Amino acid sequence: MTLTHIALQNLRRRTGKTVFLLLTFFLVVGTITTLNVLSLGMKEDLQKNLSQYGANVVISPRSEHLNLSYGGLSVSGVEYEVKKLNSKVLDTVLETLGSSVTIAPKVIGSVDVSAKRYMIIGLDFNQELKIKPWWKINGKIPQDNQVVIGSQLASNLNFQIGDMIDFGQGKYPVVGIMKETGGSEDNGVFTTIKTARVLTGINMEWSLIELNAQDSAKTVSQLAPVLSEANVTEVTQLVQGSKESVERFSSFSWSISLAMGLIGALVIIVTLAGNVNDRARELGVLRAIGFRQKHILSLLSREATIVSIGGSILGYFVGIFVPLLLGPLLVQNSIPFAPHLGLGTALVLGSLVVGLAAMIYPAWRTIKLDLQDALRFI
């Protein structure tokens, strides 16, 4: 009969207490694993979501003239030739990039009707609405020969859905009004690319191409060499902003994991200390029949090892499965299953160390007591 044997029998005899200890480890490790896996999943979800938001790469014509407007205001009425992107640029972009990138090319021009100038923006609504979820259109999305107008324009000219706008070459029905965005969209007339080409007379070229790429830096470095006549730039406000949000989330979940780890260790220490305390009498008996201090400590540490490893492995297994169940409630794309072996190892080792320390220290204090004292202990 070895000490391990005694330890095992001890655990078996006191089933209730053993289950209690196992449950403690199980709960602590299970909770920490669940939270970690959940926060990883949510972080990825956030990252994915933010990277799909807005145009994060812009391809604009390289001009030798400087733009003279800012925030929708202009400093001079001087007109200058607006440079455009060659029609081949879009083909090159399509060739270079796969289908994972949303490409939203635009034709932007103007129409003058009796001293009133309209800004016509032709775009592919399917692509555009994917990357601009803040565009809310009351009414319908325009087909060819139909238009949607910005809120400012609608209220200035008192247009409503169903009215016809006269652009000189013909009348076009307003099928929708875009809700106020606060940006330059509020003064625009939106239509399909084909209609915009007819209205503005821009036959082949593009005014601007906006892209949404998962990895904007990579997309820029892919496109810049092949599009030498255009400016390809990352929209740093969006890119830096989403990076910052994701980093914040990381550090948020990291500090919480840390706090949870500390709390878990405390719970284990309190529980185990209580357990050893109850066994003072038993330890006294063992001493009385001739066990050495060393033996008792080793016996207890075996028990602690069995309980902590058993409980924490169980907790870890449950902890990696719970997020799969909770996932659909919290994130859009369900959390994929991953073993998170590093996390598991760290948690099992951590609970082993905490368990051993929490068991040995009170035991050592107890067995230092005089035998008589120990046996008097109830």
Place this chain on the structure above:
Amino acid sequence: MRLSHISYENVRRRKTRSLLLILSIMIGVASSVFLFTTTRSMEKDVADKLDQFGSNILILPETGETLSFGGVTVGTSQGKELDMAMIPVMKTIQNKETLATISPKLLADADIQGKSALIVGVDFTQELRLKKWWKINGLEKGEVPAANEILLGSDVARILNLSPQQQVQIKGQDFRVRGIIQPTGSIENDQAIFMDLTTLQRAENKPTAISLIEAAAFCYTCPIEEVTRQLREKLPDAKVTALQLTLQSRDDTVQRFSLFAIVISVILLITSGFVVAMSMVSSVKERTRDIGVLRAIGFRKQHIIQMLFLEVSFVSLIGGLIGFALGMGLAMKFGPLIAQMTVQVPWQPMLALYSVGAALVVSLLASIYPAWSATKLDPVEALRYF
């Protein structure tokens, strides 16, 4: 000697036991309170930081519109100008504390090397706080250009062939290029020259004129619609709009954070409930022998359960209160440090009530069954319990 007396003495006699029980309740309550309050403040902190990342309110003159989209301008009509006096007026709105950054701008054009360029007069301190994503060659973080220094958008630098430290003449004055803003993807910013606001106002001979105001408002406690409505009331001559671009992604992110914080609080609450319940169950179980003795000397079941409940309530009351004080205190003192945030954790006395209540309910619920089954045991059996 009443039952309550026995309970109290019991707690006192078994000091270590009671202490451990109080400790486990305390840890449960303290950790829940700490994480709950800290995560709530973190949520606010994140929202505030996101709100300060770029502007979310734009104030323009009522008349005048430019037809430009994504930096492609197709037509213009010049608008009126705003006045610097508007800024103190903005600060008189009811929710003035929500206005984090106000960056007034004056626009002007100038001929430089035969090309006309857009000059944007800005208050550099405010502007750089707003445009946190600007990477500027030649300007260290925390530095602010002086009155005779300018910042160039990347396209301006390319077209005019300028580099940092060079001297440029604008409107008859000499300026030093302090830095070049790396490409931002926004044509407006990449093709503008940024100059100190008062310098430009003096050069233009319009000492109080501004063209537009970009502002960032904290909208965690006060929705942006409310802030813009209040601003509109105070500034009838201007057009105040909320920028949907920044708002929606912010809402999305903040929503995720708060969801995460709720999940954490719930999971932790369940776990600490379990821990407290488990400790209670095991501590009542240990008393089986005591209960046997009491039964043997003639106590009724009802008395014993009453006594146990008193004991449990006493312990959980103390544990709950200390736990709340500890959790709240730690959160207020160290929460901002641990979470690396600027928002302070507020004192929430109502949580004390919830903490003690939760501790009481969980402990009592957890001790009902073991207490009941112990009293039902034959006293002889109970006395054999070891």
